[in-house]
Amino acid sequence: MSLFAFGDDDLARLAERHGTPAFVYSAAVARAGLQRLRAALPERVRLAYAVKANPHPDLLRLFADLGASFDCASEGELRRVAGLAPGRVFFAGPGKRTAELALALEQGVRVQAEGWEDLERLDALARAPVAVNLRVHPAAGVAESNRIIGGVGPSAFGVDEEALPDVLPRAAALTHVRVRGLHVFAASNERDAAKLLATHRMVLDLGRRLTEQHGLDLEQIDLGGGLGVPYAPGEAPLDVDALGRGLGDLLREHAWFRGELILEPGRFLAAPCGVYLARVVRTKESRGTRFAILEGGVNHLLRPLLTGQAFPVRAVGRAVGRAVGRDGPTAATTLAGPLCTSLDRLGTVDLPDLRPGDLLAFGTAGAYGFTEGMTHFLSHPVPPEVWVA
Ligand SMILES: Cc1ncc(COP(=O)(O)O)c(C=O)c1O
Structure with missing residues (x-):
């Protein structure tokens, strides 16, 4: 049973068409x-x-x-x-x-x-x-x-x-x-x-x-x-x-x-019907930890902060025209959001070497995602919710 409601090609297309960060629902x-x-x-x-x-x-x-x-x-x-x-x-x-x-x-x-x-x-x-x-x-x-x-x-x-x-x-x-x-x-x-x-x-x-x-x-x-x-x-x-x-x-x-x-x-x-999409803004190494800093964080997915459990995440290959997330080596990467707080973390997961602009997909995000988020915090744009009929 897939934790992601869409395949990579669809996710890449949806991100292109609707912009990111965004929630997409199947x-x-x-x-x-x-x-x-x-x-x-x-x-x-x-x-x-x-x-x-x-x-x-x-x-x-x-x-x-x-x-x-x-x-x-x-x-x-x-x-x-x-x-x-x-x-x-x-x-x-x-x-x-x-x-x-x-x-x-x-x-x-x-x-x-x-x-x-x-x-x-x-x-x-x-x-x-x-x-x-x-x-x-x-x-x-x-x-x-x-x-x-x-x-x-x-x-x-x-x-x-x-x-x-x-x-x-x-x-x-x-x-x-x-x-x-x-x-x-x-x-x-x-x-x-x-x-x-x-x-x-x-x-x-x-x-x-x-x-x-x-x-x-x-x-x-x-x-x-x-x-x-x-x-x-x-x-x-x-x-x-x-x-x-x-x-x-x-x-x-x-x-x-x-x-x-x-x-x-x-x-x-x-x-199961929802995926949250966010791109990598920048990456950094800090004292032995590899960070990817994303366009959205706990302002859009609060659940990891509330329950300590991360959403499943994967890098979407096609979005950057290379085989991200497929065969390349992976390493533990701490996913941080754009908020000015160290509480803004979406988990530490094994991911390939990420670059700015790479697209990440968070699966199983159709419940207690957008609706539980703090979408006004720091006045970041509210992510679109895209219904794919
Ligand atoms: C009264 C009531 N019913 C149903 C639910 C839905 O719970 P769940 O999403 O875990 O199925 C909740 C969640 O808080 C609730 O308070």
Whole structure:
């Protein structure tokens, strides 16, 4: 499985035509990824694409046309998907403003309440019965290798599992709001289907307990995102068939639950379709370290700084009319961006001898790339995002 959505020739042409630095996205790769995952999952599992991973309008339209639902986490995201998938939108997020809750109600969006305050404010805003899902912060979960969701310690997300006996009876007494679903998101970038399924099993067990103890009538159980992708050559991809089979088994084991499961992958659906392109501005040796200083750095790809994990990178040969990256000798090269901070590093990787103007491609950059970047920092130009249909 390639970590790059395009071959060298296409990347060189795209860089020529659109300039660099730039993000390029392959519609074909995005479509194939969604269809592959959909085909592996039981029918009773709904796919809601997490818009935060990449809110590019063409990507959203493609996924909407393929029948996906959407997981939004801000007014901006709600507005981006407005009209694309009526009745197929969810709204999560730990700090929802009242105006955002009102917009969600107006748009018929299903709210994932993150605590008592969301329930209370929704109840005051609603004029008719409204079904919501309650986000629960579980007492146990998948251990994250990089702290993104935050593990099982204190959390800004959801209601702590142990607070449910207090919150659920109060929720049942509200006038308009009805808790008809649970939402638990406890993993991130997990490529091991068994680990994901262990969390999903825990969530269904929790759903059963809450149904028995609090008389909940659950029509949805949202298992969150967290489906992982490889970022380094040799890393095994998530086995989506195993995930699909496991979810089918769970649905059969939990016959009490007649509703639908929801998965909200962001990274898994968006990452593989994107490549970030940047040229080398200059190279230097400093006290034994070989540097290549690029046109863009953590202002465009912040993830290496946040998680310590680099994007896969390769030199694009054709761009400079010589066989860069093919057969020549390679050496460890530290990739620095143009920012005035030593935090601006995109990793240290084995690369051929680079020269100014050489083109580098960063793969798997379709998720949490442009959207997570600091594109205004130092007032460098904002990179174009090119959708290749
Ligand atoms: C509520 C919610 N759902 C889904 C996602 C998507 O996660 P991932 O991209 O890891 O699948 C996130 C990411 O932060 C999230 O907060």
